[in-house]
Every structure is written in C-alpha cells, then in structure tokens.
Amino acid sequence: MPFLISPVLTPEVFTGRPQPTLATGDLLLRPWRAGDAPAVYEVFQDPVMHQWHARTAGSEEEVADWIRDWHQAWEEEREAQWAVVDADSDRLLGRVALREIRLGDGTAEVAYWTVPAARGRGVAARATTALARWALDEIGFHRLELLHAVRNEASCRVATRTGFALEGTKRSAILHPDGWHDMHLHARVRGV
Numbered sequence: 455m456p457f458l459i460s461p462v463l464t465p466e467v468f469t470g471r472p473q474p475t476l477a478t479g480d481l482l483l484r485p486w487r488a489g490d491a492p493a494v495y496e497v498f499q500d501p502v503m504h505q506w507h508a509r510t511a512g513s514e515e516e517v518a519d520w521i522r523d524w525h526q527a528w529e530e531e532r533e534a535q536w537a538v539v540d541a542d543s544d545r546l547l548g549r550v551a552l553r554e555i556r557l558g559d560g561t562a563e564v565a566y567w568t569v570p571a572a573r574g575r576g577v578a579a580r581a582t583t584a585l586a587r588w589a590l591d592e593i594g595f596h597r598l599e600l601l602h603a604v605r606n607e608a609s610c611r612v613a614t615r616t617g618f619a620l621e622g623t624k625r626s627a628i629l630h631p632d633g634w635h636d637m638h639l640h641a642r643v644r645g646v
Contacts, residue, residue: 462560462596468531476536478584481577483536483550486524490537491517493546497569506606507567508630531555538568538581547572550581552589552598560596560644562589566612573608582616590644598642603628603635613640 498511527533548568602609618640
C-alpha cells in the first residue's frame with residue numbers, strides 16, 4: 455500500500471560516508487576508537503553513572519564490544535555515537551549520541567554523558583548543541599527528542615540551555631536500578 459507522504463530522510467543518509475568529526479570550540483565530537491575502551495570503562499565505574507544509567511561495564515573487553523557495536527550501528531543507521539574529547543589533548547570528556555533513529559519520520563533521540571572531571575564545565579551542552587546543529591541543519595532531521603530522569607536536574611539544565619523545550623513528563627517510563635523513574639521529555643524541531 456503506497457504512503458501519502460514521502461519519508462523525511464531516506465535510507466543511506468549515513469552509510470556510504472564516514473562518520474564525521476564535528477568541531478565546537480575546544481571540543482571535538484569524533485568517532486569512537488578501540489583505544490577509548492579503558493577510559494569508557496573507568497567512567498562507567500562512577501556512582502553518578504550508575505544513578506542515571508541502566509548499563510554498567512564489567513570489563514574493558516566489554517566496552518570494546520560496545521565500541522564495535524557503535525560502529526556497526528552507524529553503518530546500519532540505527533544510532534550515531536560520538537566520543538567528546540578535548541581538541542588539543544584528545545582526552546575523553548564524554549559521549550553524545552543519536553539513538554532511536556527513525557529516518558522516515560526524521561526523528562531521533564539525543565543522549566549524552568560526561569566524565570566526572572568534565573561535569574559543570576558546559577561540555578554536555580556544547581556537545582549537544584553541535585550534534586543538534588549537525589542533525590537538524592546538515593542532515594535534515596525534523597525533530598530531536600531528549601529524555602532525562604525528572605530528578606536529574608543537571609541533565610534538565612543541559613536540555614534547556616541547548617534549546618530543547620520541555621514538552622511534558624512521561625510517568626514511570628524508565629526502569630533504573632533504584633526503581634521506575636518519571637522522565638522529562640524535551641524536544642527541538644527544525645526551523646523552530
């Protein structure tokens with residue numbers, strides 16, 4: 455049965471081209487490298503990560519598998535994951551990603567985290583702004599969503615600072631180790 459509308463983005467918007475490195479001031483958003491596994495493993499030992507994320511890392515080898523999966527997800531246009539690094543030293547500062555990509559609808563979910571030493575320095579906000587600009591203006595996504603636990607005030611500040619308007623609360627939406635969390639839903643729409 456034919457559709458009455460055309461897809462917003464067509465397949466192969468990512469494949470056939472290498473994942474770009476995005477620059478924003480003193481930060482680079484670059485594709486993950488195998489050598490990043492030890493730093494990612496270390497971040498996932500942080501209690502703050504355990505508070506807001508459902509995933510944990512049991513070993514550097516497990517994280518190396520994640521990195522391989524992130525590269526495969528780019529090729530399959532399911533997700534796009536970037537390491538956020540210091541532009542001069544290449545030191546890992548965080549991660550920013552597009553998840554839940556739906557090309558036909560032109561939508562994706564933005565996700566991020568930062569290493570403990572980078573928190574409170576605007577790293578997540580700057581990386582999210584750069585990613586949103588690329589996704590909306592260069593690639594042509596129509597809508598980007600951002601979800602965070604209602605109690606995660608730092609993440610709410612990042613969403614607000616980066617132009618993601620609060621649209622509402624998804625009640626009891628995500629299960630974390632300490633139970634079900636209500637989630638704030640923020641979004642940015644292209645051209646708005």
